[in-house]
Amino acid sequence: MKKVKITILKTTLQDDLAKEYGIEGLSTCPLMSEGEIYYADYAKPEGFCDEAWKAIYQYVFALAHGVSEIWYYSDWIKTHGVAIVSCNDGLRPVIMKLEATDIEASPED
Structure with a gap:
């Protein structure tokens, strides 16, 4: 198994939805910041x-287990070993890039 690099690409706020459904002063996600990298x-x-x-x-x-083909029916991501995904917060989703790496995973990590 390999490690997967997770890069925070964007923290967003859906202004129209936040105004209608969010609390006063709601802003982008306070837990994640653009540019952060995790493995x-x-x-x-x-x-x-x-x-x-x-x-x-x-x-x-x-990705950690070696999926290398293009996701689904090749109608989503053009780059092998990459997925662009988001969290499930509908008002302030965080967009992430997942990349397969050659870094070996170990139980001690």
Whole structure:
């Protein structure tokens, strides 16, 4: 099993939805910041948002176990070993890039 690099690409706020459904003063996710990098395999990286992990772990698991073909029907991502995903917060989703690496995972990590 290999480690998967997780890069936080964007923290967003859906202004129209936040105005209608969000609390006063809601802003982008306070738990993740653009440019942060994490490495994962079978377990959530330390400091990584629990809800974001629930939304992406299946892609991390697939990449960690060597999935190399283009995702689904080649109608999503053009680069092998990469997935662009988001957390499940509908008001302030965080967009992440997952990349397969050659870094060996170990149980001690």
